[in-house]
Amino acid sequence: MKKIVLRFGGYAGLFEFICFALTWLFIYLFNPNFEVQGYIGYVAIISPLIFIYFGIRYCRDRVNNGSISFLQALKVGLLIVIIPAISFAIVETVYVLVIDPKFYDNVYMKDMEQYRKTLPPAEFAIKLKEVRQALVLDKNPIYNFLMMILTIGALGIIISLISSLLLMRRVGKETVIV
Numbered sequence: 001m002k003k004i005v006l007r008f009g010g011y012a013g014l015f016e017f018i019c020f021a022l023t024w025l026f027i028y029l030f031n032p033n034f035e036v037q038g039y040i041g042y043v044a045i046i047s048p049l050i051f052i053y054f055g056i057r058y059c060r061d062r063v064n065n066g067s068i069s070f071l072q073a074l075k076v077g078l079l080i081v082i083i084p085a086i087s088f089a090i091v092e093t094v095y096v097l098v099i100d101p102k103f104y105d106n107v108y109m110k111d112m113e114q115y116r117k118t119l120p121p122a123e124f125a126i127k128l129k130e131v132r133q134a135l136v137l138d139k140n141p142i143y144n145f146l147m148m149i150l151t152i153g154a155l156g157i158i159i160s161l162i163s164s165l166l167l168m169r170r171v172g173k174e175t176v177i178v
Helices: 001-032 035-064 069-100 103-118 123-137 141-167
Strands: none
Touching: 001 035, 001 069, 001 123, 035 069, 035 141, 069 103, 103 123, 123 141
16 A cells, blocks of 8 residues: 555655646746636646545555455545645745745735725724734745645545545445445
């Protein structure tokens, strides 16, 4: 199982890096609006996690002779998630600290423009204070790194659960979910 986790986790981690690079290249070349950039970013974050499904399926079909329990599948999926979560956290933290240190300033400035248009002045003042506090946290490298691990980890847990449910199969039993 260790080989499977390292193999498919490595694929996911590498693909996470490639998606990150392609996302920023696309944004640099085509300069889509801020909302579209967000959607592209989320797709780039989630798409490498497809290797969780492939890793569980590989374990079921090639290692366990077509059989895997929900808990076995979940274990494989959760272990695979660790590698892309750390990969993304490293790449994203380096990006916001070294390559584009104004990244969070720009994001929060766009958010504040929207809040200014939609919130009454009293609520806007409260929101401004909250955003300033969040900005301080996001610029902390340790906090940023841990939040990125938790972000990918949470998405990976969801994908692992879904993949485990889809792929669990007991050969020789009447209940088969494929």
